[in-house]
Amino acid sequence: MFSIDRVERKAQIWGMKNRITQIAALVVVTASAAFAHSGVKDPQVLARMHVMGLVADDMEDLGGILKGQAPYDDQFVRDRSTRILEHARQIEALFEPEATDPKTEAKDTIWTDWPGFLEKARDMELAAQGLTEVQSEAEFRQAFAALGKTCSACHADYRIKLN
Numbered sequence: 001m002f003s004i005d006r007v008e009r010k011a012q013i014w015g016m017k018n019r020i021t022q023i024a025a026l027v028v029v030t031a032s033a034a035f036a037h038s039g040v041k042d043p044q045v046l047a048r049m050h051v052m053g054l055v056a057d058d059m060e061d062l063g064g065i066l067k068g069q070a071p072y073d074d075q076f077v078r079d080r081s082t083r084i085l086e087h088a089r090q091i092e093a094l095f096e097p098e099a100t101d102p103k104t105e106a107k108d109t110i111w112t113d114w115p116g117f118l119e120k121a122r123d124m125e126l127a128a129q130g131l132t133e134v135q136s137e138a139e140f141r142q143a144f145a146a147l148g149k150t151c152s153a154c155h156a157d158y159r160i161k162l163n
């Protein structure tokens with residue numbers, strides 16, 4: 001027999017699972033933020049790492065909403081996502097010089113496959129743009145997860161994990 005309780009319960013469980021997946025994705029994306037760049041000498045490499053670190057900080061703060069550590073707030077989401085968008089737009093200029101350093105995690109494929117790299121940067125930009133436009137917490141959750149995927153997509157192809 002059709003039971004509205006059961007439907008609601010299912011929706012709740014689905015929501016929880018979805019949330020757990022989103023938090024897991026967030027942990028993967030931001031876990032490496034802490035001073036991965038200590039000891040780096042090349043200023044260009046430092047600059048691009050610094051910007052990535054700022055992006056990760058903003059993602060982590062926004063992720064506080066998913067974890068229930070901060071209430072959903074339109075203005076806060078707009079401020080942070082606008083900054084992420086600005087940083088996404090800097091990726092091309094930051095990575096264009098083929099700078100290297102013993103501590104870099106950048107793969108050479110960035111420069112041998114520059115159009116592919118730019119496409120990943122563009123994906124991040126579009127997703128960040130989407131996050132600046134959310135109108136509700138539900139939209140925020142979706143847009144945030146979508147943005148997180150663009151980080152992992154680029155890292156999977158163009159970043160080596162040191163340590």
Ligand code: HEC
Binds near residue numbers: 035055104105158
């Ligand atoms: C277009 C590709 C690309 C996108 C998109 C991208 N990254 Fe990165 N990221 C890199 C590369 C390449 C490095 C390694 C840079 C180096 O070590 O020289 C990196 C490094 C990092 C680092 C380590 C910085 C450090 O201090 O060494 C963090 C943290 C990071 N990214 C977070 C993120 C987050 C969060 C997102 C998404 C919101 C993101 N990145 C999106 C390419 C990308």
